[in-house]
Amino acid sequence: MSATPTEQVTAPSRDKRSSAKDVARLAGVSTATVSRVINNPEQVDAETQRLVREAVTKLRYVPHGAARALRSHRSRMVGAVVPSFEYALYARTTSAMQAVLDAEGYSMVLAEHHYDLAAELRITKQLVGHGVDAFVFVGLHHDPALFALLENYGRPYVLTWGVDPMRQHPSIGFDNRAATFAMTQHLIGLGHRRFGLLSAPTEGNDRATERGAGMRAALAQAGLALADECVQYGPISLAASAAMMRKLLALEHRPTAVVGTNDVFAVGGMIACREAGVRIPEDISITGVDNTDLGATQTPALTSIRTPIVEVGRAAAEQVIARLEGKEHAAFQTLPFELVLRGSTAEPQKN
Amino acid sequence: MSATPTEQVTAPSRDKRSSAKDVARLAGVSTATVSRVINNPEQVDAETQRLVREAVTKLRYVPHGAARALRSHRSRMVGAVVPSFEYALYARTTSAMQAVLDAEGYSMVLAEHHYDLAAELRITKQLVGHGVDAFVFVGLHHDPALFALLENYGRPYVLTWGVDPMRQHPSIGFDNRAATFAMTQHLIGLGHRRFGLLSAPTEGNDRATERGAGMRAALAQAGLALADECVQYGPISLAASAAMMRKLLALEHRPTAVVGTNDVFAVGGMIACREAGVRIPEDISITGVDNTDLGATQTPALTSIRTPIVEVGRAAAEQVIARLEGKEHAAFQTLPFELVLRGSTAEPQKN
DNA sequence: CGGCATTTTGTATTCGATTGCATGAATTGT
DNA sequence: ACAATTCATGCAATCGAATACAAAATGCCG
Numbered sequence: 001m002s003a004t005p006t007e008q009v010t011a012p013s014r015d016k017r018s019s020a021k022d023v024a025r026l027a028g029v030s031t032a033t034v035s036r037v038i039n040n041p042e043q044v045d046a047e048t049q050r051l052v053r054e055a056v057t058k059l060r061y062v063p064h065g066a067a068r069a070l071r072s073h074r075s076r077m078v079g080a081v082v083p084s085f086e087y088a089l090y091a092r093t094t095s096a097m098q099a100v101l102d103a104e105g106y107s108m109v110l111a112e113h114h115y116d117l118a119a120e121l122r123i124t125k126q127l128v129g130h131g132v133d134a135f136v137f138v139g140l141h142h143d144p145a146l147f148a149l150l151e152n153y154g155r156p157y158v159l160t161w162g163v164d165p166m167r168q169h170p171s172i173g174f175d176n177r178a179a180t181f182a183m184t185q186h187l188i189g190l191g192h193r194r195f196g197l198l199s200a201p202t203e204g205n206d207r208a209t210e211r212g213a214g215m216r217a218a219l220a221q222a223g224l225a226l227a228d229e230c231v232q233y234g235p236i237s238l239a240a241s242a243a244m245m246r247k248l249l250a251l252e253h254r255p256t257a258v259v260g261t262n263d264v265f266a267v268g269g270m271i272a273c274r275e276a277g278v279r280i281p282e283d284i285s286i287t288g289v290d291n292t293d294l295g296a297t298q299t300p301a302l303t304s305i306r307t308p309i310v311e312v313g314r315a316a317a318e319q320v321i322a323r324l325e326g327k328e329h330a331a332f333q334t335l336p337f338e339l340v341l342r343g344s345t346a347e348p349q350k351n
Numbered sequence: 352m353s354a355t356p357t358e359q360v361t362a363p364s365r366d367k368r369s370s371a372k373d374v375a376r377l378a379g380v381s382t383a384t385v386s387r388v389i390n391n392p393e394q395v396d397a398e399t400q401r402l403v404r405e406a407v408t409k410l411r412y413v414p415h416g417a418a419r420a421l422r423s424h425r426s427r428m429v430g431a432v433v434p435s436f437e438y439a440l441y442a443r444t445t446s447a448m449q450a451v452l453d454a455e456g457y458s459m460v461l462a463e464h465h466y467d468l469a470a471e472l473r474i475t476k477q478l479v480g481h482g483v484d485a486f487v488f489v490g491l492h493h494d495p496a497l498f499a500l501l502e503n504y505g506r507p508y509v510l511t512w513g514v515d516p517m518r519q520h521p522s523i524g525f526d527n528r529a530a531t532f533a534m535t536q537h538l539i540g541l542g543h544r545r546f547g548l549l550s551a552p553t554e555g556n557d558r559a560t561e562r563g564a565g566m567r568a569a570l571a572q573a574g575l576a577l578a579d580e581c582v583q584y585g586p587i588s589l590a591a592s593a594a595m596m597r598k599l600l601a602l603e604h605r606p607t608a609v610v611g612t613n614d615v616f617a618v619g620g621m622i623a624c625r626e627a628g629v630r631i632p633e634d635i636s637i638t639g640v641d642n643t644d645l646g647a648t649q650t651p652a653l654t655s656i657r658t659p660i661v662e663v664g665r666a667a668a669e670q671v672i673a674r675l676e677g678k679e680h681a682a683f684q685t686l687p688f689e690l691v692l693r694g695s696t697a698e699p700q701k702n
Numbered sequence: 703c704g705g706c707a708t709t710t711t712g713t714a715t716t717c718g719a720t721t722g723c724a725t726g727a728a729t730t731g732t
Numbered sequence: 733a734c735a736a737t738t739c740a741t742g743c744a745a746t747c748g749a750a751t752a753c754a755a756a757a758t759g760c761c762g
Binding site: 394 | 743
């Protein structure tokens with residue numbers, strides 16, 4: 001191939017692909033037999049199978065997915081609809097999902113909606129149209145029309161990163177509230193009395209909502225409260241959470257312990273402290289959730305909560321596969337979390 | 352007396368979905384017109400369009416993707432086949448891709464192959480079977496059978512994160528070799544003479560190969576060489592790269608500057624230094640590639656190379672869409688990179 | 703060897719939307 | 733006002749594989 005001056009390309013001629021008919025002709029059988037060799041080999045004579053398989057290999061035959069999906073009403077595609085790829089957490093979960101799906105001969109279709117429930121619905125509709133068999137979503141809270149759509153089209157789905165307390169929707173996750181509850185209790189135990197919270201907007205994000213609630217519950221139990229000015233909401237980004245932390249640092253009565261609803265918020269907070277010369281953990285303790293590399297490699301290392309990142313992905317994939325194949329499977333799974341105590345937390349300094 | 356045989360319980364209707372026929376009936380037109388309203392609205396009378404659109408909304412009609420793909424030979428799905436979701440870099444690139452694809456009404460199918468070219472081929476074959484229209488791959492080096500497959504089935508594709516010097520395969524990326532060349536020159540300029548390299552295995556990974564080559568070229572130009580014992584290969588993970596760095600630290604004649612082929616290697620190296628009480632940058636300078644948050648938030652912050660993460664994804668999506676739609680589009684694009692100098696590099700200490 | 707059960711294979715229909723071709727309606731030109 | 737053109741729409745064939753049903757081949761038994 002010679003490089004043309006403009007170096008442009010157009011689509012190559014499509015569809016030299018061979019069909020079941022071609023295979024049938026070469027093997028001297030009918031297309032029905034070809035189909036059976038692929039889908040129900042036990043119904044076909046061993047010698048005939050050999051002939052067909054040979055033809056398949058020789059012609060590099062790959063069954064036409066669309067035709068197959070059209071006729072059989074199944075596409076072997078599973079959709080994963082997540083808020084964002086950029087947060088490492090979801091990347092790792094979907095990675096685990098894909099491994100399971102791939103091993104079972106399914107493909108994964110991945111899409112992100114940037115924390116916009118309307119976009120989530122729109123994207124899911126599109127995927128349903130593409131014939132995606134089943135879905136995995138993040139979080140418990142979604143547009144009611146989403147569930148209507150899935151019900152309407154008979155598509156199994158699983159919600160992840162939370163377990164539906166009403167037991168209405170199949171779901172796999174851990175107890176978000178209990179996690180921050182435990183973390184806050186730990187901080188109270190260290191002697192902290194004035195707290196701050198760096199959170200994602202709770203609108204349409206039940207993980208953030210629950211995590212905030214867990215913190216408030218622990219404080220209430222200890223007779224403490226979370227002052228309004230000590231709560232900052234913002235998007236999941238280091239820059240945003242650093243800005244949020246700056247506001248907390250500017251308060252007259254500054255918190256001595258700040259909880260981030262995930263590691264990104266916590267690390268953003270750490271950045272703001274460094275810039276302001278506020279020492280961690282001497283002047284302020286900071287905690288995150290998810291126990292990501294980002295937090296673990298900070299100086300000091302971030303105290304966080306190990307969430308079942310990989311386990312959730314694997315379990316979600318297993319559940320949808322089981323349901324697609326008509327097998328029984330637990331619809332609700334609560335997986336464990338674990339506090340990971342590191343250098344970003346300590347007793348508050350007396351002064 | 353009619354003996355009713357075993358009572359047939361109608362299975363929970365899996366597919367209550369409405370078809371073009373239902374829409375046509377409700378709107379009082381033919382299915383052909385329904386199809387035209389969706390695909391070529393300019394051919395249909397405005398009033399008829401309104402009727403059809405109304406029926407579509409009322410019936411919650413979503414066109415059947417498989418049927419559509421079967422007949423029209425286009426599925427409007429683009430496959431992104433990446434080494435791993437877990438490295439933040441690919442997550443961000445695919446995120447940018449999906450944004451463009453979504454805006455143009457395409458869906459993205461994402462799959463990972465864990466740096467295994469055979470798995471890459473297998474997965475791609477499966478996706479071709481599912482009717483995926485076009486592909487985006489990472490890296491220039493792939494199984495020849497992959498290109499044969501794509502050619503055979505007439506599927507446009509783009510390679511990313513490198514630009515094919517032979518101009519054989521459409522590709523979008525930056526000059527990996529030039530990037531580490533520039534970085535190494537910078538380190539030489541600071542006064543470093545003994546270098547270390549933390550790299551991904553070069554097998555099937557041309558990015559790693561090129562980045563190593565760029566470093567060696569810069570050294571050669573300055574009359575320096577990279578000692579064999581100063582080069583460590585391993586998987587992309589903090590634990591692995593920390594172990595690799597420990598080997599470098601154990602050398603009798605320890606390097607004063609260590610280049611990581613990406614930020615994960617560099618940060619892993621930083622971790623090992625911290626553990627060993629080796630000061631950065633006083634005792635050793637460390638650099639990465641990709642300028643991720645992970646590196647930028649370390650103490651000291653990592654010197655790195657800003658690579659066109661988002662731009663590559665966007666450009667790749669734009670190219671495959673253009674080619675699918677028969678438009679002309681530049682097949683080769685070299686995007687710029689930029690050195691980002693921070694606290695992890697300094698002049699070597701005289702002693 | 704006939705008869706019946708079982709295995710193997712083929713024939714023909716079907717899935718749902720797209721599209722070439724044909725038809726009838728509306729518009730234009732002269 | 734009528735032919736020529738354009739526009740809007742419907743009819744019916746089609747994409748490629750799966751599958752119900754029918755038919756043929758085989759096996760087994762007494």
